Amino acid sequence: MPYTQGLKPKKPLNKPSSCPELWFKEKVLKHVVFKMQLDSLTRAQSPDHKASTELEKKVALNFSRIDLTSLLSDELLLRIFSNLPDSQRKSNSLVCKRWMFLQGRLVHSVKLLDWDFLVSGRLLSRFPNLTDVDLVAACIDSPRNSGILLTHKLLSVHIDADFLPGRFVPEDNLLPPALIDRGLRALARGCPNLRKLVLIAATESGLSSVAEECPTLQELELHHCTDLALHGISACKNLQILKLIGTVDGFYSSVLSDIGLTFLANGCKRLVKLELSGCEGSYDGIKAIGQCCHMLEELILCDHRMDGGWMSALSFCENLKTLRLQSCKRIDPTPGPVEHLGSLPTLERLQLQRCQLRDQQSVKSLFLICDTVREMDFQDCWGLDNEMFSFASQCRRVKFLSLEGCSLLTTDGLESVILSWKELQSLRVVSCNNIKDSEVTPALSSLFSVLKELKWRPDSRSLISSGLAGTGVGKKGGKIFKRI
The missing domain is CATH 1.20.1280 (Monooxygenase)
Incomplete structure (x- = not known):
């Protein structure tokens, strides 16, 4: 006999509950089944029980076909x-x-692909509680059966094999303005609780209907935006996040200038975040936004076409906390006299990503305006060498510095600036090939030892542990040292 002492009997495998078993867990259904069983027992004791057998079989058959979920509200x-x-x-x-x-x-979020689905009313009847709607793909008449999908960070479109280079979204491929307005009116009437909307080639009339019918609209993204279209969103009193895209190289082109920015400033005074991508403008447009939008905390400029002198208007944004420049071929060729630049007293973060920093005057003026900044982030910025980076030494309140892909900056250039920052607490250096471990001086290594956070990988051969041997980095209590 096999030895079984001390062995616990195996528990039977839990059989997955079927759909009817799940529904019968509800108290209402248990009560219904109990009542039917009670009625069945009562009939069994009656004299005419045999006569009703056939009827009971039919009832049981019909009961098996009943949708039990219909009893649930x-x-x-x-x-x-x-x-x-x-x-x-x-x-x-x-x-x-x-x-x-x-x-x-x-369903609260939808990315529409077929404009007829909106105009016919099927979208709103199918999804009556939408709060986030993206209409860009539906507004572009592109071949859906095409095997070529062109993707940009802002949008994606299907194109034919015989496409014309330089303009992947021509005017002929956009829906007629009247049809877009009709769809926006239907959307506004059916979604009064709309909070976010993304669309392309919108007109003043269509945006006005959205602004009037959707008082809770908080976030708006407009592609192929024009000055006149911005006049339609002046009634969006609760708008907080706005992204305007005027021109995308190779896809479409439209003009957004100081006129549209002035319309925007006078209407949307509760803006907290504003992003201008491929937009024109100048000092007057930025000044109007700063004077009217007192709640603005984040300003993003991407591939801007601003005229010279626009940067001196930043000082009107008195509550700005974050300034981000992305993919800008130039900052400001003529920023004007230093005494007219002003400053941003509440600025906390300055971020430059994929920008060309080749003009000394514009870079120096930028750091003068942002002299109170606490966090600096440079990512893949061309032209950021030792001389350009030296202008950042006047920002003496910096606590966090991140450098990534800045291949022209050397160890000497980095040291000359960060040693003057007495409040520096965190440093991140990644993929900066001209910054070498072997060139780290005792003064710089001493700074590393008191930082709260250090991420150091200037190149793939960096060995910070051997380059900073004996400095005590990573050994003191409360200090964090990370290798990435």
């Missing part, structure tokens, strides 16, 4: 569906029309 089913993972929602909507309708009520 819409509110209870919605609570159940909302706890399911997103991967199951699509399959649940295929069970029946009722489930499809209820699942549609749980």
